[in-house]
Amino acid sequence: MSESDYKDKVALITGASRGIGAAVARRLARAGVNLVVNHREGRGRSGKLAEEVCREAESEGVRAIPVPADISSKKSVEELFSQAEEAFGRLDFLVLNAARAPFKPWEKLLERDLRLLVETNFLGNVFCMQQALPRLSRQGGAVVFVSSLGSRFFNQDYPLGTMKAAMESAVKYWAESYWKEGVSVNAVCAGLVKTDSFKTLRMIQPELENMPERFFLSPEEVADIIHYLIGPASRAICGQTLIADKGISNRLHWSTSSG
Numbered sequence: 001m002s003e004s005d006y007k008d009k010v011a012l013i014t015g016a017s018r019g020i021g022a023a024v025a026r027r028l029a030r031a032g033v034n035l036v037v038n039h040r041e042g043r044g045r046s047g048k049l050a051e052e053v054c055r056e057a058e059s060e061g062v063r064a065i066p067v068p069a070d071i072s073s074k075k076s077v078e079e080l081f082s083q084a085e086e087a088f089g090r091l092d093f094l095v096l097n098a099a100r101a102p103f104k105p106w107e108k109l110l111e112r113d114l115r116l117l118v119e120t121n122f123l124g125n126v127f128c129m130q131q132a133l134p135r136l137s138r139q140g141g142a143v144v145f146v147s148s149l150g151s152r153f154f155n156q157d158y159p160l161g162t163m164k165a166a167m168e169s170a171v172k173y174w175a176e177s178y179w180k181e182g183v184s185v186n187a188v189c190a191g192l193v194k195t196d197s198f199k200t201l202r203m204i205q206p207e208l209e210n211m212p213e214r215f216f217l218s219p220e221e222v223a224d225i226i227h228y229l230i231g232p233a234s235r236a237i238c239g240q241t242l243i244a245d246k247g248i249s250n251r252l253h254w255s256t257s258s259g
């Protein structure tokens with residue numbers, strides 16, 4: 001695939017201050033894509049990390065701006081996309097990566113947990129899509145949603161899985177609704193990745209410590225798939241969720257010697 005398929009294009013990545021989102025930013029910058037690096041917390045560690053991601057991206061010769069905005073707020077999402085428009089005047093790719101959720105079983109979810117779950121992980125993505133669509137359809141573009149195995153397997157402390165399932169379904173609806181406008185929509189369903197959110201899950205489920213190393217993906221491996229899904233080589237893929245989990249979902253059982 002030629003570099004010109006990516007060069008001088010613009011991607012907005014939600015939740016790109018760290019973890020998988022930051023790896024996507026680095027991968028796309030290497031391909032020549034200008035970046036809007038969204039994250040939630042404007043101040044403190046998150047703000048510094050987002051600036052660092054932008055600095056690294058700019059060392060690859062692209063432009064990158066950090067934009068703090070909580071995607072669960074429609075107004076903040078409108079401002080996020082206005083800032084992106086003002087800075088770059090176009091949008092080619094949207095990576096719906098941000099997620100924030102309580103790690104606890106259903107019976108313990110308070111009303112505020114439920115609101116966080118739905119407002120960030122479903123409505124937030126819908127707000128982003130609504131803002132992105134008129135911009136992407138000007139020149140054709142691509143959307144990738146980052147899902148997880150919780151969309152299809154039960155984990156009692158991971159109610160986020162139900163929102164991932166809803167979003168995988170939305171990806172199909174959006175792909176069919178918007179292909180005429182030249183917008184491709186797909187998802188990647190990643191297995192286990194050692195990021196900050198995984199560290200939190202591991203505290204609640206210490207048995208994850210025993211998971212053989214071969215089942216873990218790196219953030220960069222997820223980023224490579226997203227790079228592929230937004231590019232022309234994936235043009236025959238429409239409304240699909242690609243599973244990238246190092247084979248963990250092939251098994252009903254695993255042992256510490258499964259590696």
Ligand SMILES: NC(=O)c1ccc[n+]([C@@H]2O[C@H](COP(=O)([O-])OP(=O)(O)OC[C@H]3O[C@@H](n4cnc5c(N)ncnc54)[C@H](OP(=O)(O)O)[C@@H]3O)[C@@H](O)[C@H]2O)c1
Nearest residue numbers: 015017019020040041046070071098099100148193195197
């Ligand atoms: N880690 C895994 O094992 C794994 C596996 C499969 C799928 N995934 C999915 O991959 C995506 C990234 O996960 P990760 O583990 O890399 O996450 P992470 O390290 O916890 O980072 C989360 C990122 O999302 C941002 N964010 C959170 N809430 C936000 C909001 N309301 N508005 C805007 N940005 C927000 C955070 O910003 P701040 O820094 O400001 O908080 C941060 O940049 C998520 O969708 C996750 O469900 C993860």
